[in-house]
Amino acid sequence: MTVVVSGFEPFDGAGGNPSWETAARLAERGQELVGDRVVAVRLPVTFGGAWQVLDAAIRAHDPDVVVALGLAGGATRVRLERVAVNVRDARIPDNGGAQPVDVPVVAGAPVGYWSTLPLKASLAAIRAADVPVEVSSTAGTYVCNDVFYALMHHWGAGPGRRAGFVHVPGSDVVPIEDQAMAVAAVVRHALLGTPDPVLAGGTES
Numbered sequence: 001m002t003v004v005v006s007g008f009e010p011f012d013g014a015g016g017n018p019s020w021e022t023a024a025r026l027a028e029r030g031q032e033l034v035g036d037r038v039v040a041v042r043l044p045v046t047f048g049g050a051w052q053v054l055d056a057a058i059r060a061h062d063p064d065v066v067v068a069l070g071l072a073g074g075a076t077r078v079r080l081e082r083v084a085v086n087v088r089d090a091r092i093p094d095n096g097g098a099q100p101v102d103v104p105v106v107a108g109a110p111v112g113y114w115s116t117l118p119l120k121a122s123l124a125a126i127r128a129a130d131v132p133v134e135v136s137s138t139a140g141t142y143v144c145n146d147v148f149y150a151l152m153h154h155w156g157a158g159p160g161r162r163a164g165f166v167h168v169p170g171s172d173v174v175p176i177e178d179q180a181m182a183v184a185a186v187v188r189h190a191l192l193g194t195p196d197p198v199l200a201g202g203t204e205s
């Protein structure tokens, strides 16, 4: 089995991006944490450009599972993203200077795609490891949602495929080691095809 895990380069003037550090850690310790080979891919923070790089990696490695990671500034928990939406609406320019507002990721394509990762099974496993985690119902409308949507549209919604997106907090909030443990749990359950338990992940608002 082969797993592709992507992380992003820094953006918005930051010096690093924990999503890439976590992806790289998983690639170093894939056999130990996941039991299979993990290929880490570093994506540019550009609309459309991120998917081009991830798409090339998927074609090169023919993975069984793909998990894309990104930083959610201000988050206090690992966020297992439930849904990708077909819109770009950027608060700040991407690393190439583009700032699309209210345009689709893929013109004429469906409004959204569900993650095909076992979110609730992963939620339970990550909670059991004492890492703060939640299921999130929006990945935003910036480059993370963009690559998540493209991943699901072009690859992850196909039969038998498991793909999705996980937002991580800063490494000062959740250390990289814990982020890597959390993502490893997602990957293990995706590889096993664990059915999701009935487990509330909603919030009141």
Ligand code: PCA
Binding pocket: 008, 011, 017, 019, 045, 069, 070, 071, 072, 139, 140, 141, 142, 143, 144, 145
């Ligand atoms: N986070 C951004 C894009 C790159 C990243 O790490 C986002 O949440 O869209």
